Amino acid sequence: MEPFIKHTGVVAPIDRVNVDTDQMVPKQFLKLLTREGFGRVLFYDWRYMPGEKPNPEFVLNFPRYKGASVCLARANFGCGSSREHAPWAILDYGFHAILAPSYADIFYNNCFKNGILPVTLTNAQIDELFARTEKNVGYTVTVDLEKQVVTDGLGLSYAFEIDPFRRDCLLKGLDDIGLTLVHEAKISAFEEKNHRHPVMYEAVDVKFHSETPTAARHN
Amino acid sequence: MAGRTLYDKIWQAHVVREEPGQPSLIYIDRHLIHEGTSPQAFAGLKTAGRKVRRPELTFAVMDHSVSTKNRLLPVVDADARGQFEALERNCAESGVHLFDMHSKNQGIVHIIGPELGITQPGQTIVCGDSHTSTHGAFGALAFGIGTSEIEHVLATQCLTQFGSKTMKVDFQGKRPRGVTAKDMILAVIGKIGIAGGTGYVFEYTGEAVRGLSMEGRMTMCNMSIEGGARAGMVAPDETTFKYLEGRAFVPRGKEFEERVAFWKTLPTDADAKYDDTLTILASELAPMVTWGTNPGMVTQVSERVPDPASFKDAVDREAATRALTYMDLKPGTLIEDIPLDRVFIGSCTNSRLEDLRLAAKVVAGKHVSKSLKQALVVPGSRAVKVEAEAEGLDKIFVAAGFEWRDAGCSMCIGMNDDVLLSGERSASTSNRNFEGRQGKGSRTHLVSPMMAAAAAIEGHFVDIRKWSAAEGAE
Secondary structure: OOOOOEEEEEEOOOOOOOOHHHHOOOOOHHOOOOOHHHHHHHOHHHHHHHHHEEEOOOOOHHHHOOOOOOEEEOOOOOOOOOOOOHHHHHHHHOOOOOEEEOOHHHHHHHHHOOOEEEOOHHHHHHHHHHHHHHHHHOOOEEEOOOOOOEEEEOOOOOOOOOOOOHHHHHHHHHHOHHHHHOOOHHHHHHHHHHHOOOOOOOOOOEEEOOOOOHHHHOO | OOOHHHHHHHHHHHHEEOOOOOEEEEEOOOEEOOOOHHHHHHHHHHHOOOOOHHHEEEEEEEOOOOOOOOOOOOOOHHHHHHHHHHHHHHHHHHOOOOOOEEEOEEOHHHHHHHHHHOOOOOEEEEOOOOOHHHHHOOEEEEEEOOHHHHHHHHOEEEEEEEEEEEEEEEOOOOOOOOHHHHHHHHHHHHHHOOOOOEEEHHHHHHHHOOOOOOHHHHHHHHHHHHOOEEEEEEOOOHHHHHHHOOOOOOOHHHHHHHHHHHHHHOOOOOOOOOOEEEEEEEOOOOEEEEOOOOOOOEOOOOOOOOOOHOOOHHHHHHHHHHHHHHHHHOOOOEEEHOOOOOEEEOOOOOOHHHHHHHHHHHHOOOOOOOOOOOEOOOOOOOOHHHHHOOHHHHHHHHHOOEEOOOOOOHOOOOOOOOOOOOOOOOEEOOOOOOOOOOOOOOEEEOOOOHHHHHHHHOEEEEHHHHOOOOOOOO
């Protein structure tokens, strides 16, 4: 994972509450087998008209937000499905940081696994950022994880809180699994002491191959 | 020692390592995977040269993208075929047991886990699917995870997790006739909003919850995530033990008795404290119908589509306005006057035998409205399908003009060809009414199976309490 230390970039505003992960990556794109390439489909149904023509009314298609890399959002960002395709799409599109008053739990977690920094600010601070983004074409902020502050070069400076462990992992780009495997001995000890094998007491999982599923009769 | 909640007990029993200021390392008892969110996790393992640590604790099933029609035909969707082949290959290489699309035990992951007895009280259970909260109905700590976390569990059988706060969601009194677990949980989400449970684990308590079958409890826990809570739980009791006894992965005889004795230690202690409590009077509940684009936008069937201007908060006003535009609904419209295009009875929320029985009772001897384009019943698993057919439910549905399908996620998520066309409106027993959830431009109203069944007959919503076939009272 790429470390996140400090990022400066143009802000794009997604001015809606409760943006769910179905909107970020609609279901038809959940069949891909890799983590790459989801940037093209981010906010697909909002972003494109039939024939994948960019919808000029959708904010990310406004020329002024081209190349934006900081996503400004509203409350409960990323609710719904656990699909990690959502943060993959966010990152692949070019967003490295998100600024919002609150996030859904699973999405918030998933961001950290992908080197995206989801910053939590107050509603008033988010309102101010929306106002400044609207007012200043090319509005740019710097998100500094080391100093835990968002600044804009126009006098705005918002300190933010973040769990120290998560911060450390992002700053160093640490591999979660590697971190856990350091404690292999403890995991083994736990298994020795607690583990029960799942036993199949009755044979299951016979195949249906030999008969025609009844569903076929009705279709 | 201070009293502990059900959540505390399970959490503490699974801590492998804890350090101040760090998330805990938690052992995972059962890991469920499906074709939708696991391929990248296996690919990640391979890239890093890692192995699946405990393949016998992971169970795989094909559910999200499977056809609910004739599965003996070749899979024409090349992308879906790629997912199936990847899951087959990954399971074969790692030794994970796979219930493939031809297995008699195939079904939606959250239906088959409990059905086979893989899900048991006191366990930690995870799956790359937000509706993993379903399994909490057994008094397990179960929640959805992302693909990176799937990879983490595969490699280590553990997860690094921060503890959650607990909220007691207490249903006092009995639920009235025509009111089901689905209406109970929709009422909760309507009350607290879809982010109201963020950071919490819900524990559902009270007389109306005790009175629910395991099927009903699963429906409630299933939609905990729609209220923002990653997990929902119900303390195990005799209903739980009776459900589990004799299931394929549940021990027999003396060992079962021992297990039950342990399960009986799990319920929350009388002196335990929750971080929050929400009290709901079950007797005041009514059948619920969503009118907007998230499950919190919900009202009673006898009500009207709300006027956005009636919302105090500016954000809610704007969201409601937007939702009504998307849903093509006018404020003040009676819920019962909303006409429908399709009806879907299925999903991990409401596709168990009890759901199908309740719906069948409503449609028996009647016929689906001519104004409807489609009415679909998709059993949650092949085992449910077989049981339903043994009772003749399939014949009732088919005679009433419903299509009777094979098991899978189907029209809840529309990853196969069971979708709404743009602008079409459904009554659906599923869990999400987000924009485009059931197909681009789809308009979804979430309801209970009885309400969906009655709506299919009339072509619009009806108050199931007015029908003699309405069940639900204890």
